[in-house]
Amino acid sequence: MDNERLSLPQYDIPEDIQNAVTITTLDRLYNWGRRSSVWPLMFGLACCAIEMIAAQASRYDMARFGMEVMRPTPRQADMMLVSGTVTKKMLPAIVRLYNQMPEPKYVVAMGACASGGGPFKEGYNVVAGIDKFLPVDVYIPGCPPTPQALIAGMIKLQEKIDKESIKKVRWYRKGPDTVEVPIPILGPDLIDPRRNQEIKAAAAQKATKESA
Amino acid sequence: MAAPVSTQTVDLAARFPGAVTAEARPGYAGFIVEKDKLVEVATAIRDEFGFDLLTTVTAVDYLPEDKMEVVYHAYKTTGGPGLVFRVQVPRADPIEVPSLIDVWPGVDLQEREAWDLMGIRFSGHPDLRRILMWEGYEGHPLRKDWQEPFYEEDVKPFKSRWPEGKHVMAEEKNPFRDNVKFLENFDPEKWIPENEEMLYSSLKRYTVQSEDGMSTDRIVINMGPQHPSTHGVFRAALTLEGETIVGLKPVVGYLHRNHEKIGERNTFIQNMPYTDRLDYFNSMSNNLGYAIAVEKLMKIPVAERAEYIRVIMVELSRIQNHFIFIGMLLNDLGAMYTPALYAFEERELILDIFEAVAGSRMMCNYLRFGGVVRDVPEDVMQKIKGLVFERLPAKTDEMDRLLSENEVLVARLKGVHVIDGETAIKYSVTGPVLRAAGVPYDIRRADPYSIYDRFEFDVAMRPNGDLFDNYIIRLDEIRQSLRILQQAVKQIPDGPINSQKPQYQVRVPAGEAYGRIESPKGELGYYVVSNGKPNPWRYHVRAPSFVNITCLEQMCIGTKIADFVALLGVLDIVMGELDR
Numbered sequence: 001m002d003n004e005r006l007s008l009p010q011y012d013i014p015e016d017i018q019n020a021v022t023i024t025t026l027d028r029l030y031n032w033g034r035r036s037s038v039w040p041l042m043f044g045l046a047c048c049a050i051e052m053i054a055a056q057a058s059r060y061d062m063a064r065f066g067m068e069v070m071r072p073t074p075r076q077a078d079m080m081l082v083s084g085t086v087t088k089k090m091l092p093a094i095v096r097l098y099n100q101m102p103e104p105k106y107v108v109a110m111g112a113c114a115s116g117g118g119p120f121k122e123g124y125n126v127v128a129g130i131d132k133f134l135p136v137d138v139y140i141p142g143c144p145p146t147p148q149a150l151i152a153g154m155i156k157l158q159e160k161i162d163k164e165s166i167k168k169v170r171w172y173r174k175g176p177d178t179v180e181v182p183i184p185i186l187g188p189d190l191i192d193p194r195r196n197q198e199i200k201a202a203a204a205q206k207a208t209k210e211s212a
Numbered sequence: 213m214a215a216p217v218s219t220q221t222v223d224l225a226a227r228f229p230g231a232v233t234a235e236a237r238p239g240y241a242g243f244i245v246e247k248d249k250l251v252e253v254a255t256a257i258r259d260e261f262g263f264d265l266l267t268t269v270t271a272v273d274y275l276p277e278d279k280m281e282v283v284y285h286a287y288k289t290t291g292g293p294g295l296v297f298r299v300q301v302p303r304a305d306p307i308e309v310p311s312l313i314d315v316w317p318g319v320d321l322q323e324r325e326a327w328d329l330m331g332i333r334f335s336g337h338p339d340l341r342r343i344l345m346w347e348g349y350e351g352h353p354l355r356k357d358w359q360e361p362f363y364e365e366d367v368k369p370f371k372s373r374w375p376e377g378k379h380v381m382a383e384e385k386n387p388f389r390d391n392v393k394f395l396e397n398f399d400p401e402k403w404i405p406e407n408e409e410m411l412y413s414s415l416k417r418y419t420v421q422s423e424d425g426m427s428t429d430r431i432v433i434n435m436g437p438q439h440p441s442t443h444g445v446f447r448a449a450l451t452l453e454g455e456t457i458v459g460l461k462p463v464v465g466y467l468h469r470n471h472e473k474i475g476e477r478n479t480f481i482q483n484m485p486y487t488d489r490l491d492y493f494n495s496m497s498n499n500l501g502y503a504i505a506v507e508k509l510m511k512i513p514v515a516e517r518a519e520y521i522r523v524i525m526v527e528l529s530r531i532q533n534h535f536i537f538i539g540m541l542l543n544d545l546g547a548m549y550t551p552a553l554y555a556f557e558e559r560e561l562i563l564d565i566f567e568a569v570a571g572s573r574m575m576c577n578y579l580r581f582g583g584v585v586r587d588v589p590e591d592v593m594q595k596i597k598g599l600v601f602e603r604l605p606a607k608t609d610e611m612d613r614l615l616s617e618n619e620v621l622v623a624r625l626k627g628v629h630v631i632d633g634e635t636a637i638k639y640s641v642t643g644p645v646l647r648a649a650g651v652p653y654d655i656r657r658a659d660p661y662s663i664y665d666r667f668e669f670d671v672a673m674r675p676n677g678d679l680f681d682n683y684i685i686r687l688d689e690i691r692q693s694l695r696i697l698q699q700a701v702k703q704i705p706d707g708p709i710n711s712q713k714p715q716y717q718v719r720v721p722a723g724e725a726y727g728r729i730e731s732p733k734g735e736l737g738y739y740v741v742s743n744g745k746p747n748p749w750r751y752h753v754r755a756p757s758f759v760n761i762t763c764l765e766q767m768c769i770g771t772k773i774a775d776f777v778a779l780l781g782v783l784d785i786v787m788g789e790l791d792r
């Protein structure tokens with residue numbers, strides 16, 4: 001047990017019962033439990049997914065951080081590791097998976113592609129970064145990030161979880177208990193329903209410019 | 213085991229006067245076939261001339277000449293050089309070319325790709341839908357007059373980056389401030405999204421009558437694109453009767469990253485790192501295929517030492533690919549993780565070598581035209597020797613002992629039919645799947661490239677074409693690769709590692725070239741057309757994963773859904789290469 005993170009430093013607990021007694025706050029206990037069992041959604045998009053698998057294997061062993069339980073169903077996952085190029089054709093499926101994940105949920109953008117389009121940004125079927133649609137918690141640079149970089153990113157995520165407070169987290173507030181992102185539509189090109197008005201205006205402007 | 217290389221020259225023009233003319237453009241080879249006679253000529257090529265394996269179908273848009281061209285590459289499974297033939301049509305819609313699906317069913321997906329990306333209608337194709345993009349997408353992206361939303365200039369390096377270096381975000385130049393474009397006055401609220409009716413109606417073609425008068429519901433289920441056993445974002449739409457598969461359509465394109473469009477903007481050398489990302493397990497082999505294609509065009513030799521280094525790297529890559537294949541196959545079959553962990557252990561050691569020579573574990577970007585980019589240091593060579601003489605042979609035997617006689621595994625794999633040799637050839641299947649079906653076709657022997665003719669090795673072959681043979685052939689191939697490696701590390705000479713000076717921009721004379729290698733997954737080919745400019749006019753990747761799934765439907769009909777996962781597993785697909 002990782003007592004350092006769980007116990008509050010200002011209380012002196014006699015050494016012989018330190019393994020049995022801990023004085024802490026509810027926040028710390030809550031976060032300590034969550035940070036140590038972040039279950040990723042089992043889904044790989046592209047090349048980066050291979051390094052993700054390598055990080056799960058014996059040399060790097062993500063199990064040390066409680067992250068080895070890959071869940072194929074979004075209903076049981078805590079974290080979505082976007083490991084690779086997000087294409088327009090795949091995006092509706094990714095957003096739907098995100099919507100199906102229960103809170104608390106985190107998104108990690110692994111690699112250049114998921115963070116901003118990467119080497120394929122100019123491609124006609126490529127979304128320039130998953131953060132155009134989903135709220136990203138941690139970005140991991142690299143093409144692909146080495147397993148060490150991936151683990152560093154996971155530790156960053158744990159640090160982020162450590163700072164959350166049970167009083168403030170969004171999933172205990174009033175209102176709908178998950179964040180839903182409108183699912184993009186595959187039209188003549190990718191349509192983001194949140195930007196319908198903007199698209200309409202720009203398309204109309206294009207028409208006037210071309211007739212002028 | 214390979215058949216003698218045929219020296220007979222094929223004169224199609226003499227056989228079909230009037231319908232076929234020999235290619236006259238400098239730098240090009242093969243024959244031009246009249247559109248109306250295509251099916252007839254193709255049948256003769258297959259039956260009379262014996263080119264039974266059609267590997268590549270692709271299209272080239274010759275915009276300045278106002279022509280579209282469909283290029284076919286046919287080979288003999290007994291070995292020898294190939295035959296290129298092509299059809300030219302005027303570049304005015306509708307562009308129609310007869311489909312060759314009745315001659316070689318393997319053209320199915322490749323013709324759909326040419327329709328999707330180039331807008332060529334193949335008349336007679338029963339199911340001509342878009343394949344990489346979705347139905348309803350605007351335009352045919354690989355046409356030369358089609359521009360992507362983030363279009364900047366025709367060729368790289370873009371002036372905004374070099375030499376001035378005043379880069380603005382691509383989003384800022386696009387009216388929609390994103391990687392999208394719409395026609396004027398487009399109204400997103402009025403758009404009716406496609407509900408994949410065409411896909412599902414193509415599945416309805418399989419109607420089987422129940423014999424005993426019982427009416428059973430046939431259900432359609434979708435596996436993927438997010439499914440733990442589909443190795444990435446592959447999707448299959450299946451029709452089931454009970455547990456039996458009666459219809460199947462692969463749905464791909466979820467990782468279509470526009471390699472070809474980007475590749476035609478890139479300079480020749482800039483494409484090298486992009487090839488790494490095709491089959492991301494084997495960046496070394498991807499590099500080799502591309503390097504061979506461009507070297508053919510440039511007509512340059514490869515430095516002697518570099519040839520050996522290339523073979524060493526590519527064979528190491530094949531070994532780690534097959535190890536991972538075995539681990540993943542066992543994963544799919546339910547032996548969760550343990551075999552895969554063994555496989556990944558060996559892979560890490562091989563990746564260490566790649567990292568030591570190339571600087572990156574996975575994306576090596578190691579080959580250059582005429583050689584390789586860095587030499588192999590002596591200590592790394594020692595490590596390689598340790599691996600190929602001691603560790604890897606021992607580990608292969610260990611894997612063999614661990615799995616091959618395991619009763620549960622054998623019961624699960626033996627006798628589950630994958631594909632027979634004849635069908636495999638018809639469907640343009642290459643690689644271990646073809647060889648496990650009793651056809652000893654390995655390009656390293658059938659049409660040797662690089663220096664493979666100097667090594668002693670056997671073409672692995674297994675006769676039954678069932679799941680077990682498909683598994684065991686991977687172990688055979690690992691052993692043969694080790695044989696090649698042992699000879700290569702002993703014979704490797706000293707000397708320069710590149711026949712050319714290191715250069716940023718290469719001169720490539722006009723012409724076409726098709727470079728192909730035996731990648732761990734099958735025939736990996738690059739079709740490159742140059743017009744003498746610094747970037748390729750056409751850059752096409754013939755990906756083994758993509759062509760191999762053409763026969764998936766054929767393989768799966770009549771089997772149980774539980775076997776689907778294993779059948780897909782033995783094809784060893786990689787989405788980066790499948791969707792490109």
Ligand code: SF4
Nearest residue numbers: 047084111112113143
């Ligand atoms: S960041 Fe690089 S390695 Fe990762 S998916 Fe993109 S291209 Fe592949």
